[in-house]
Amino acid sequence: MIERNRWLDVLSHAVLIVGVVVVAFPVYVTFVASTHTMQEVVQAPMPLWPGSHAWENYTTALLGDRSGSGTTAAVGRMMMVSLITALVIALAKISMSLLSAFAIVYFRFPFRMAIFWAIFMTLMLPVEVRIGPTYQVVADMGMLNSYAGLTVPLIASATATFLFRQFFLTIPDELVEAARMDGAGPMRFFKDVLVPLSTSSMAALFVIQFIYGWNQYLWPLLVTTEENMYPVVIGIKRMISGGDAQTEWNIVMATAMLAMLPPALVVILMQKWFVKGLVDTEK
C-alpha cells in the first residue's frame, strides 16, 4: 500500500530518525570516550566531540602496556581468542548440523523421529539452563582455560539442525532419485548436491553463529580464569574494577569499539549472502 501523504512521510521519517539516534548514540558516546584521556572522560559533563587521544588509547588497549586496577592483558590477544572461538563455534556448528540434518532427513534408522524430537527439545534449553552440569563436565575433563572448553559445549545446535532439516525437506525427491540413477551414493550426494545447494543457508548461519560465538559472555566468564584465555567480551568485564578503584574508561571504551568491529565486518562483508540465505529459496 502506498499512501501519498506529506505528513505521513514526515512522521515516518521522524520515527526512523529517532530510532537510528537511539541505537547509534550509545555507540557514538563509546567512540568519543575512547578518544579522550581518562580524566576527560570522567568529568561531568563528558565531552561529546572526539578528542585527540585515539591513537594512544587504542594502541594501549591492543598491546596492554599499562597499569590499571582491572586486568591489563593485551586486547590484541583477547581478540585472537575471541576470533578463534567464534570461528570454531560457527564452522563446527554448521558442519555438525549439516550432517545431523542429512541423517535425519535422508536415512531411515530406528527412533529417527524420537531423535529428531530430542534435538528439537533442546531448542528450549539454552546454555544458561544447563550451565551448572555443563561446567562440571568441562571442569572434570580438564578443559577449563582452553579453546576446547570455550567452544565444545556451544557447538551442538538444535536451531541450525532444524534449519537445515527444513531446507533439505524442500529439495524435491526427484533430485534425490536422479542422483541415485546417476549412481551417487549417500555421501557423494551430500557432497555434490546438498552442500552446494545449502551454501546460502550456510552463509546466513555463519553470520548468525559467528556473532553468537563472539558475543558469548556467561560461559567464557565461568571457564576462563587465566588472562591469556580471556575472550574480548570477558576482557571488558575484567577491566572494570569494582569498588573505589579507578577504571580506565577510555581504554574500556576503546576495547568495546574493537570488540564491536569483527561482528560488524562479518555482517557487512557477508550481507549479500546473509540476506540471500534468509530470503531466497532458489531451487
Add this chain to the structure above:
Amino acid sequence: MAAIQLKQLVKRYGAGNKTVNVLHGIDAHIEDGEFIVIVGPSGCGKSTLLRMIAGLEEVSAGDIWIGDRLVNQLEPAQRDIAMVFQNYALYPHMTVFDNMAYGLKIANVATAEIQARVAKAAGILELGHLLQRKPRELSGGQRQRVAMGRAIVRQPQVFLFDEPLSNLDAKLRAQTRLEIQKLHRELGITSLFVTHDQVEAMTLAQRMMVMNGGVVEQFGTPEEVYNRPASTFVASFMGAPPMNLLSKVPDVPAGQVLGVRPEHMHILPASDGTGWLGQVEALEMLGAERLVYVRVGDEPLIVRIDEETLPPAVGATVRVSARADRLHWFNAQTGLRVAQGADA
C-alpha cells in the same frame, strides 16, 4: 539395448491388515528396441510400475528382467537404465554440461570420453550453445531436452520416461513428441513412457499398456487398443470424446453393453425408419468436426459429424444410427469384450 520381462510383478504398501495392493501381478514381455507407452488414469499404478523397473521402488513380489539379468535387487545405477523425470530433476547448481556428465563422472569414465559423449548428445538435442548455462537460465523446453540429454549420454539399455511432457505447453508438447519419436528411431533403445495423456500414448506407442486399478487392461498396438478395446474401461479411456457405452437403448440384450465410437454414428432425420429416436441436447463446434449430444431414452450419447454436414437444431427430434460393422459388445458384469463380428 535389451528386452524387458515382467513376471507376476506385485507392489504392496504397508503391512498386516493395512496392506494396500497397488499392483496386482503384472505380466509383460517388452521386445528389444520397442517403444512402450504405459497409460492410465492417475492412481492406476503406472508410475509405480515404472519406478519399480527403475529401482526406485522395491519389488514386493515377482521378477523384473532386463536383458538376461534379474534386476530385483540391483541399485538403479547398476540396472543400465536412464530415466527422464516429470520435473526434469536437474541439479540446480550445475551447468548443463555438468548435469549431463555427472553420472559418467561417478562411473569414472575418462574425461575425453565424457566430453565426446556430452558433445554428441548436445548435438542431437541442439543444446550445444547452452552447455555452460545453469538450469534456471533455461526455458521449460530446454530443461526437458537437458533431462533427455542426461539420459542419452549414459548409453543405457532402457529409457524410462515419467510423464516428461506434462510441464510443457501444448505446442511444445507436440513438438517434443516428434523429437522423442525421432530419437527413438535413431537410437533404437527400448523405451518405457508413462503418461496419462491418451494423445501422447496413441502417437508415441508402438505398443501401449492400458492400466487401471493396478492391473493391465490391455496391452497392444494403438490400432488394436482403439479398434478392439478389451474392456469398457479401455473403450471409455481411449478416444476423445470417449466411446458411447449403451445398455438402455433398444436392441441391446440384457447383460451386455454396446459400445460405439462417436465417429461411427450418424444423425438421420426423424422420418427415417432406422436407428434410435432421440432428442438433440447440445452442439459443440470443434473446427473440423462437430459433436452432437443426443439423449435416447435415458441414455446420453455423443455423435461426431464433420463440419460440412448440416447439424440438427438443438431440441430437435432425430434418429441416430450406428455403423453395423463398428459395434463393440461388452459383458455388463465383467466389462470385458465379448468376441463378435468385427473380432473374427
